[in-house]
Amino acid sequence: MATRLTAYRTVAPASIELRGAPRRLVLLKSATVQRRGGRATSAQLHDVSVYGCRLICRARHDEGTNLWLSFEGEVAVPATVVWNDGEQIGCRFAEPISRELMRELTRLPS
Numbered sequence: 001m002a003t004r005l006t007a008y009r010t011v012a013p014a015s016i017e018l019r020g021a022p023r024r025l026v027l028l029k030s031a032t033v034q035r036r037g038g039r040a041t042s043a044q045l046h047d048v049s050v051y052g053c054r055l056i057c058r059a060r061h062d063e064g065t066n067l068w069l070s071f072e073g074e075v076a077v078p079a080t081v082v083w084n085d086g087e088q089i090g091c092r093f094a095e096p097i098s099r100e101l102m103r104e105l106t107r108l109p110s
Helices: 004-008 099-106
Strands: 024-035 040-048 052-057 066-071 077-084 088-093
Touching (some): 024 052, 052 077, 066 099
Antiparallel strands (some): 024 040, 024 066, 066 077
């Protein structure tokens, strides 16, 4: 049973991330963002996991918007916007991306 003081306790942030897969930073690779049936706009890939990514994008894309994402000329990947802070968007891929694409996106330049 909770006491009256329980309502005033602060909760510390979790010490671990609760993601399905770890995010990998990338060296700001170019990307193209296109609404289904819309015009393509440029963006920069900030980080990526097999399930989603974060993009720096000037165009406004609301939560729930379905997009096609292309990374440096690769095949377009369907995704849905899950958050938008005005300058960056977080997207969840419709299907996890392949290991080969993940390796390519996180490969360090030689």
